[in-house]
Amino acid sequence: MYGDPATIRKILTELGETWAIVGLSSNQHRAAYGVADVLQRYGKRIVPVHPKAETVHGEKGYRSLEDIPFPVDVVDVFVNSDLAGPVADEATAIGAKAVWFQLDVIDEAAYDRARGAGLAMVMDRCPAIEIPRLG
Numbered sequence: 001m002y003g004d005p006a007t008i009r010k011i012l013t014e015l016g017e018t019w020a021i022v023g024l025s026s027n028q029h030r031a032a033y034g035v036a037d038v039l040q041r042y043g044k045r046i047v048p049v050h051p052k053a054e055t056v057h058g059e060k061g062y063r064s065l066e067d068i069p070f071p072v073d074v075v076d077v078f079v080n081s082d083l084a085g086p087v088a089d090e091a092t093a094i095g096a097k098a099v100w101f102q103l104d105v106i107d108e109a110a111y112d113r114a115r116g117a118g119l120a121m122v123m124d125r126c127p128a129i130e131i132p133r134l135g
Helices: 005-013 031-041 081-093 108-116 127-134
Strands: 018-022 045-049 074-077 098-101 120-122
Touching: 005 120, 005 127, 018 031, 031 045, 031 127, 074 081, 081 098, 081 108, 098 108, 108 120
Parallel strands: 018 045, 018 074, 074 098, 098 120
Antiparallel strands: none
């Protein structure tokens, strides 16, 4: 349900090229760093979102979703489940088209709110695993 193949395909192929990655820093040992690299290799523009606002993979970072001065299509969430709901709400507020909660990030109420607001939503999946499967 939270990783519906049709929704995964739609987010990865139709809903946009600009991915804000919440929790992405220059720490190469974190999963977000590797996932951002994979997304870039598949032609996605990544936007690091982290309190440190670091430049990662050549892309300028921002402290929050609200600070990004251009449209974001997908918000990819690398924070603990208890912090993820507010990020999904911010994604809705900035006009994102989709929210993607990474592996082990689950908030059913946030999923329902995002879907109710018209966003595509995936939980407990990784785009770096899913995108090569598209063929």
